[in-house]
Amino acid sequence: MKIRVQFCAAFGLLLLFMSATLVTGQEAKDQIRERMKERYPAVVQAKTEDKIGETALGYVEIIAEKDAKIDSLKKLAITENADRKQLYEIIAGDTKTTAEVVGKQNALRVFERAEDSEYFKGEDNKWRRKKDLKAEEKEQ
Amino acid sequence: MKKLFAAVAFAGLLLCEACSPTVKVKHQVEPIFITVEVNIRVQKELEDFFDFEKKIENQNQQ
Numbered sequence: 001m002k003i004r005v006q007f008c009a010a011f012g013l014l015l016l017f018m019s020a021t022l023v024t025g026q027e028a029k030d031q032i033r034e035r036m037k038e039r040y041p042a043v044v045q046a047k048t049e050d051k052i053g054e055t056a057l058g059y060v061e062i063i064a065e066k067d068a069k070i071d072s073l074k075k076l077a078i079t080e081n082a083d084r085k086q087l088y089e090i091i092a093g094d095t096k097t098t099a100e101v102v103g104k105q106n107a108l109r110v111f112e113r114a115e116d117s118e119y120f121k122g123e124d125n126k127w128r129r130k131k132d133l134k135a136e137e138k139e140q
Numbered sequence: 141m142k143k144l145f146a147a148v149a150f151a152g153l154l155l156c157e158a159c160s161p162t163v164k165v166k167h168q169v170e171p172i173f174i175t176v177e178v179n180i181r182v183q184k185e186l187e188d189f190f191d192f193e194k195k196i197e198n199q200n201q202q
Contacts, residue, residue, distance in 0.1 A: 029189065033189060033192065036192075037192045037196070040192070040193060040196055041196070087189065091182060091185045091186065091189075094185060095178060095181045095182050095185060096178070097178050097182060101178070101179075101182065102182050102185075102186070105179060105182045105183055105186060106186050109183065109186050109187070109190070113193070
């Protein structure tokens, strides 16, 4: 009888822990979404002005060295990437893969949705506009 | 004599086995399938998460 009570208590605790973990993950995602939603117009504007671009790993980067000194732009890129990193880790946990895979998948998603004029950093570390990347792909 | 015949027959059998062509086909469908399935799940999660982008863009267009 005592063993059964102990087993039930342990099982209950396990369930409580599991549900708490799930809620925490969802809450973290919601918080990240809110922050990214607020930041989104600024990110779009910086992309339109050719200040930041997307990397193949799913993060943003400042394109020109001179712009890397602008504090507001630096802060934008750092906070955006910190949230993306956290998001990729959560999704990787949910889908049983790695944050790197999630980041690369997001890079593909962003590329599909991007305007032709937006900048992307290739694996050779060179910045190219989407239209140029598409043209290169056609040539090959 | 019987022993010699048996030895020759056994050696012949080994030779045939050694010379017979074998084709090994590795089953590689499963890992590809798993990768695609994971990528689809990841894409779905990302699409759900970033649905606010479409909403903001639609609001701006209106």
